[in-house]
Amino acid sequence: MPSRSEIRPGRMPPEVHPQAFADLHPPLDGHEVRVAADRCLFCYDAPCVSACPTGIDIPMFIRQLATGQPLVAARTILDANIMGGMCARVCPTETLCEEACVRNAAEGKPVEIGRLQRAATDAMLETGRQPFRRGAPTGRRVAVVGAGPAGLACAHKLAVLGHAVVVFEARAKAGGLNEYGIAAYKATDDIARREVEWILGIGGIELRTGARLGRDVTLAGLREEFDAVFLGLGLGATNALGLDEGGLAGVEDALAFIERLRQAYDLSGLPVGRRVVVIGGGMTAIDAAVQARKLGAEEVTIVYRRGPEAMGASRYEQELAQTAGCTIRHWARPAALSGEGGVLAAVTFAVTQLADGRLVDTGETFTLAADQLLKAIGQTFVAGDVREAGGLLDMAGGRIVVDAERRTSLPGVWAGGDCVAGGRDLTVVAVEDGKRAALSIDRTLRAAMREAAE
Amino acid sequence: MADLSVDFVGIKAPNPFWLASAPPTDKAYNVERAFREGWGGVVWKTLGEDPPVVNVSGPRYGAIHGPDRRVIGFNNIELITDRPLEVNLREIKEVKRRWPDRAMVVSLMVPCEEASWKAILKRVEETEADGIELNFGCPHGMSERGMGSAVGQVPDYVEMVARWCKTHTRMPVIVKLTPNITDVRKPAEAARRGGADAVSLINTINSIMGVDLDRMAPAPNTDGKGTHGGMCGPAVKPIALNMVAEIARFPATRGLPISGIGGIETWRDAAEFMALGAGTVQVCTAAMVYGFRIVHEMMTGLEAFMDERGYARLGDFVGAAVPNVTDWQYLNLDYAVKARIDQDLCIKCGRCHIACEDTSHQAITATKDGVRHFEVIDEECVGCNLCASVCPIEGCITMEPLVNAVDRRTGRFVDGSYRNWTQHPNNPRAQVAAE
Ligand SMILES: Cc1cc2nc3c(=O)[nH]c(=O)nc-3n(C[C@H](O)[C@H](O)[C@H](O)COP(=O)(O)OP(=O)(O)OC[C@H]3O[C@@H](n4cnc5c(N)ncnc54)[C@H](O)[C@@H]3O)c2cc1C
Ligand SMILES: Cc1cc2nc3c(=O)[nH]c(=O)nc-3n(C[C@H](O)[C@H](O)[C@H](O)COP(=O)(O)O)c2cc1C
Ligand code: SF4
Ligand code: SF4
Ligand code: SF4
Numbered sequence: 101m102p103s104r105s106e107i108r109p110g111r112m113p114p115e116v117h118p119q120a121f122a123d124l125h126p127p128l129d130g131h132e133v134r135v136a137a138d139r140c141l142f143c144y145d146a147p148c149v150s151a152c153p154t155g156i157d158i159p160m161f162i163r164q165l166a167t168g169q170p171l172v173a174a175r176t177i178l179d180a181n182i183m184g185g186m187c188a189r190v191c192p193t194e195t196l197c198e199e200a201c202v203r204n205a206a207e208g209k210p211v212e213i214g215r216l217q218r219a220a221t222d223a224m225l226e227t228g229r230q231p232f233r234r235g236a237p238t239g240r241r242v243a244v245v246g247a248g249p250a251g252l253a254c255a256h257k258l259a260v261l262g263h264a265v266v267v268f269e270a271r272a273k274a275g276g277l278n279e280y281g282i283a284a285y286k287a288t289d290d291i292a293r294r295e296v297e298w299i300l301g302i303g304g305i306e307l308r309t310g311a312r313l314g315r316d317v318t319l320a321g322l323r324e325e326f327d328a329v330f331l332g333l334g335l336g337a338t339n340a341l342g343l344d345e346g347g348l349a350g351v352e353d354a355l356a357f358i359e360r361l362r363q364a365y366d367l368s369g370l371p372v373g374r375r376v377v378v379i380g381g382g383m384t385a386i387d388a389a390v391q392a393r394k395l396g397a398e399e400v401t402i403v404y405r406r407g408p409e410a411m412g413a414s415r416y417e418q419e420l421a422q423t424a425g426c427t428i429r430h431w432a433r434p435a436a437l438s439g440e441g442g443v444l445a446a447v448t449f450a451v452t453q454l455a456d457g458r459l460v461d462t463g464e465t466f467t468l469a470a471d472q473l474l475k476a477i478g479q480t481f482v483a484g485d486v487r488e489a490g491g492l493l494d495m496a497g498g499r500i501v502v503d504a505e506r507r508t509s510l511p512g513v514w515a516g517g518d519c520v521a522g523g524r525d526l527t528v529v530a531v532e533d534g535k536r537a538a539l540s541i542d543r544t545l546r547a548a549m550r551e552a553a554e
Numbered sequence: 555m556a557d558l559s560v561d562f563v564g565i566k567a568p569n570p571f572w573l574a575s576a577p578p579t580d581k582a583y584n585v586e587r588a589f590r591e592g593w594g595g596v597v598w599k600t601l602g603e604d605p606p607v608v609n610v611s612g613p614r615y616g617a618i619h620g621p622d623r624r625v626i627g628f629n630n631i632e633l634i635t636d637r638p639l640e641v642n643l644r645e646i647k648e649v650k651r652r653w654p655d656r657a658m659v660v661s662l663m664v665p666c667e668e669a670s671w672k673a674i675l676k677r678v679e680e681t682e683a684d685g686i687e688l689n690f691g692c693p694h695g696m697s698e699r700g701m702g703s704a705v706g707q708v709p710d711y712v713e714m715v716a717r718w719c720k721t722h723t724r725m726p727v728i729v730k731l732t733p734n735i736t737d738v739r740k741p742a743e744a745a746r747r748g749g750a751d752a753v754s755l756i757n758t759i760n761s762i763m764g765v766d767l768d769r770m771a772p773a774p775n776t777d778g779k780g781t782h783g784g785m786c787g788p789a790v791k792p793i794a795l796n797m798v799a800e801i802a803r804f805p806a807t808r809g810l811p812i813s814g815i816g817g818i819e820t821w822r823d824a825a826e827f828m829a830l831g832a833g834t835v836q837v838c839t840a841a842m843v844y845g846f847r848i849v850h851e852m853m854t855g856l857e858a859f860m861d862e863r864g865y866a867r868l869g870d871f872v873g874a875a876v877p878n879v880t881d882w883q884y885l886n887l888d889y890a891v892k893a894r895i896d897q898d899l900c901i902k903c904g905r906c907h908i909a910c911e912d913t914s915h916q917a918i919t920a921t922k923d924g925v926r927h928f929e930v931i932d933e934e935c936v937g938c939n940l941c942a943s944v945c946p947i948e949g950c951i952t953m954e955p956l957v958n959a960v961d962r963r964t965g966r967f968v969d970g971s972y973r974n975w976t977q978h979p980n981n982p983r984a985q986v987a988a989e
Contacts, residue, residue: 131623138621141946143922144904166621205901206947 106471107350107373111396114368120394121367124285124420125189125215133219136212137166151200154181154532158197158213159259174224175231175358177217183249184317185225185295187280188218192383194416204412225294230301235262240545243268243326244526245313248276249527250332250517252299252459254541259304261542266326267305270312274300276334276496276517278361278527279287283387285394287362314485315406322546323512327548328541331500331508331515332534334527335479341379341434348437350444353541354378354388354476361391373472375399377447378426379434380476382412388474400412400426402469405433405459418505435465437473442474481519489513496521505540506533514541556860556869558853560594560657562833563726563751563811565684567657569594570674570868571824571852574815574836575661575687575730578846580635582645591846592853595657597754597836600634600689601642601674603664607633607695613774615764616783627789628839629761631781633695634663639677647681657834659728663689663701666711668718675723685726688715688750690741691757693734693784703757709744716748728813731755731797733790738797743806753801754813754836756794758784769957791841793815802831802876808899819848821855828868829875883975890961890968891937891953893917893930899950902926906941908953916941932962 112120128136140162156177164173177184193199193214201210210437224231227522241261244251247269255265273279278292300307311317313333322329350373355388363505364370372395378385389400404411407430408418421428439445451464481499494501494509495541499521502508506516516533518525523533555787558569572595573579573588580599588596609632618627635642650658660683664670678686685903690706697704711728719727729745731738733756742753760782766773772780794816801807814832818824819840827835840848865871895918907918907928917934918941921927930941942951956968975981 134621134623141903141905144908145926146904147902147926202901202903 106375107371110370111372111398112368112394113372114366117394118368121284121288121391124283125218127222128212128215133165133216136216139161139203140166140211140213141202147200147202148211152180152197152257153528154187154535155181155528156184156197156217161217161220162211162213165216170220170223171227171229171231173220176326177220178224178231180535181528181531182253182299182535183278183295183527184217185221186249186282186287186291187528187531188214189291190278190282191526193415194415195414196528214415216401225291225298228298228301228353229543230298232256232260232302234259234289234302234304237264238262238545238549240264240327240549241266241325242328242330242541242545243322244330244332245317245322246270246276246332246334246461246517246519247274247296247307247309248332248334248517248530249278250334250519250530250534250537251276251330252296252332253531254330254332254516254538255305255534256299256302257535257538258541261538263304263327263542263545264306267307268311268313268317268322269307269309270315272309274307274309276332276530279356280362281384282362282527283358283391284361285390312485314487317359317410319486319489319510319513323510327512327545328542330534330537331513331519332517332530333481333485333515335518336482336485337480338475339475339478339480341475343434343436346437346439347442348439348444349442350439350471351437351473352475354380354384354474357388357474359389360385361395370395372397373470375468375470376401376472376474377468378402378474380404380409380475380478381406382476382478383417383419384479385474385476386413386417386421388476389421390424392472392474393424395425396471401427401470402428403432403434403447403449403468404428404430406454407431432466433461434473444471446470447473479518497522500553502533504536506537507540556857556865558594558857558860560834560868562657562813563685565595565659565726565727566655566657567594567834568592569853570828570834571849572596572659572813572834573841574837574838575600575689576838576842577632578722578838578841581637581642582649585645585649588841588846588849589649589653589656592849593656593846595659595660595684595834596877597645597659597687598642598683600661600692601639601661602634602662602701603670603674603696604639609633609636610776612776616774617787618763618789625787625839625843626841627761627763627785628787629763629783629785630760631694631783634636634661634689634692639674643677643681646678646683647843650682650684657685658683659685659687661687661689661730663692663696666700666705666715671715672722672894675719675725675954678725679725683725685728685751687728687754688718688719689730689757690715691730691732691755693732693758693760694782703732704733706730706741706757709740712741713744713748716745716750720749726751728752728754730757730815732757732792733759733797733816739800739804739807742801742810743804746810750810752811752813752833753807754815755801755817756790756816758786759790759793761785764794777878786816788817788819791823795826798832798838799830799876799879800826802873803856803879808811819823821846821852821859824852825856825859825871828872830879831876833868833872867941885974887974887975887978888968888973890956890966890969892932892935892956892961893937893939893941894952894954895928895930895941896950896952897929900928900949901947901950903946904928905944905946909940909944914938934963936963 142159161173161176198210244255244267275292376392376397378389435450436448448467450461500515514537517530575597579596692702696702729750764773813834814827815836824835910918945951
């Protein structure tokens with residue numbers, strides 16, 4: 101009979117952890133940088149640039165890197181994307197810039213843009229230098245809610261443009277999912293914290309942690325007190341399985357599991373099940389499964405209700421999970437959980453199929469023995485945080501509606517990142533949202549300043 | 555199987571691949587290793603009068619690299635051999651005795667006095683070497699002492715020394731030319747007048763390989779000061795090819811045997827020199843960069859090429875390209891080509907477009923129907939070959955001759971006629987074309 105102790109720490113000898121959780125893509129050394137950079141053709145109107153959500157001038161930074169000026173290259177990157185360092189680690193480049201690289205057509209292997217970007221941004225981060233200066237003060241104050249990639253990118257750009265920024269962050273640490281969500285092997289060496297500190301190093305940004313919109317401050321209050329408000333709230337809630345979870349021990353959100361892991365000082369103290377089942381098909385599912393394996397789970401099965409093409413995780417990420425020893429089962433949805441003594445023991449799945457474009461059960465079922473179940477079936481926006489805006493804040497599919505400049509339907513309120521509708525739930529997209537919103541806020545405030553002066 | 559053997563001004567060798575006079579041929583140890591790998595001959599590192607010269611003990615060599623550290627150009631400030639004459643002569647004799655089928659040519663450089671040349675020639679003859687090469691090329695160090703390129707740059711001296719050598723030895727005399735001169739045909743002609751049996755070229759080109767921006771001095775440098783060196787390696791090949799071709803087609807030097815040198819790394823490089831008239835080729839940098847084993851690639855590659863083309867012996871194609879080297883004024887101005895992009899090969903990097911757009915004739919599209927697409931606009935294309943030169947995919951852009959077709963840029967019907975500048979109406983001095 102399974103007991104509570106099946107979810108326990110120390111499944112892997114502690115000496116294995118540093119290796120298991122080491123950098124997924126270790127940094128390129130000087131020679132590797134030269135060889136990799138040499139493959140870039142300095143394309144005209146480069147397709148890789150169009151494929152980068154932040155539009156980094158990739159051929160230019162690679163050329164600068166190749167000529168021995170990593171800091172100049174970093175400047176080119178950071179001009180377009182202040183989180184170029186984190187993006188170099190977490191971007192699914194295989195579906196972004198590197199997918200578009202013309203070298204794929206030439207020899208089936210793109211220029212290693214992500215790793216080159218990392219070489220440049222690492223060099224900058226190592227100097228500890230902030231290449232940007234605060235702009236001449238405009239006397240305008242902007243509230244940024246949420247210190248994730250969207251909020252921080254917005255805050256930094258606003259500081260560059262001379263506005264005073266106060267960042268309200270509900271949690272104890274800034275960084276958003278960079279700090280709490282991204283897989284450990286993508287964010288080694290405390291990069292999330294170091295990058296946040298470096299970004300704030302520009303000055304002019306006041307960070308208030310433990311300050312939650314909807315609890316400690318209100319949207320109405322912020323609109324009153326500040327000249328503009330940016331919402332970068334991310335997705336605060338996770339979806340439920342839609343079945344009776346019966347309060348069984350061993351069932352939890354994948355995100356909570358990952359967060360514990362990211363915040364742990366000592367991985368050997370971290371409990372993990374022997375047989376782990378992960379439900380979902382996105383990046384969170386992959387990350388949770390791979391990290392459970394790395395912690396020493398013997399069997400890890402990802403179960404997804406549709407086929408591999410429909411998974412949110414890219415081919416590359418699916419392979420990453422398989423290489424780590426996880427099994428991916430498609431076309432099944434959890435139908436029932438069973439437990440013994442209040443502890444999860446097995447999960448029963450209904451086999452699914454497509455009928456006339458709709459997902460239906462075939463009637464078959466199978467059961468997997470499991471002592472830990474991680475739910476990674478998507479996150480949702482916590483609309484409650486902005487409820488007092490009432491019907492004035494247009495929403496679509498449970499997220500905030502914005503225009504191309506990231507303006508919401510509420511005057512003076514901008515939004516970006518995962519909490520807005522129609523995004524791609526990627527760090528790099530959140531950064532672009534924050535940047536665009538900052539530029540739009542700046543235009544709006546300056547126009548108002550000109551008007552007032554006239 | 556093609557026959558690679560050569561008889562170059564009476565010097566016989568199993569193949570035309572010789573090592574140029576330089577560090578690879580500096581002593582018996584190296585030359586033995588080279589012969590074991592199959593090199594057809596060597597030109598021994600240049601001998602001079604005792605006491606031997608003294609080299610710097612700092613860096614002697616510099617290089618320019620491609621981004622992957624491939625050596626594209628190489629230079630040196632080395633002098634001639636710094637070993638006693640006696641030692642070199644003894645080793646030359648021993649090696650020649652052990653390898654009688656290989657070409658053993660001895661490079662020489664002594665002061666511009668007949669007695670000096672006469673004396674050293676006697677001693678070289680005793681080694682039973684096959685021939686001598688007069689080093690009129692070294693552009694650094696030795697030239698400051700009135701030797702090397704200081705001689706090679708004055709045709710009268712070239713002629714004079716060549717004549718002394720022909721007078722005082724029965725051995726074939728090859729004159730090695732310096733490229734650091736305006737018209738290489740002049741010293742070649744002088745060598746022939748002096749009775750030289752052949753010329754070899756090129757020696758190295760005056761060069762500063764780079765500047766150390768921290769020390770504000772040439773890189774590499776000797777204790778903070780640098781001097782120009784002599785450059786060689788793949789980057790000098792085009793210069794060498796031109797000089798070889800000039801000598802091969804100039805009436806006063808036509809037919810003078812040539813040993814081609816400069817940037818030769820592969821069988822193809824060698825074949826190109828030979829097509830322009832070189833009877834043998836000499837290699838230095840490629841051996842210094844990759845070691846002696848490269849000669850296998852050269853031999854097998856050249857053999858395969860000759861078999862494929864039906865050339866039984868080297869003489870079947872040596873000089874074959876010379877008749878097609880001409881002056882600009884005789885190029886056919888009625889001939890026209892248009893760039894063609896093979897859409898299946900194109901990887902859409904856009905380099906052809908931006909090159910033509912920014913710097914040439916605005917003759918390549920960037921989009922078609924709103925989609926990224928690179929295609930030549932015949933109405934604008936002058937057939938300059940820039941796009942094909944910058945395209946990263948070999949064979950993707952080709953220059954296609956117009957045959958019985960209208961050149962849509964000029965509106966002229968291209969019918970295969972021939973009309974050069976001397977016949978062109980825009981040339982005020984055009985000869986009246988025979989109707
Ligand atoms: C497990 C996991 C793995 C991922 N892996 C990748 C990856 O490899 N590559 C990639 O590109 N993307 C990845 N993503 C997605 C990426 O992390 C997000 O798209 C990105 O972080 C979104 O940034 P954001 O600023 O919009 O939101 P978040 O990063 O979620 O930041 C929102 C911030 O707002 C704060 N906040 C929320 N509500 C309030 C409130 N009411 N008051 C004050 N503060 C509030 C939160 O505490 C948080 O700090 C992953 C996501 C997850 C969950
Ligand atoms: C280090 C070095 C030393 C050389 N020394 C001599 C020399 O002593 N005598 C000589 O005639 N040429 C000398 N050369 C020139 C070479 O023989 C040859 O002409 C030149 O390097 C071009 O050929 P490559 O491109 O194959 O190197 C030297 C070249 C190098 C690189
Ligand atoms: S598409 Fe590839 S080769 Fe072209 S500029 Fe971008 S990285 Fe370089
Ligand atoms: S040949 Fe010259 S003019 Fe013609 S398309 Fe190419 S670059 Fe342009
Ligand atoms: S340079 Fe070559 S590969 Fe690149 S777009 Fe032009 S034709 Fe295509």
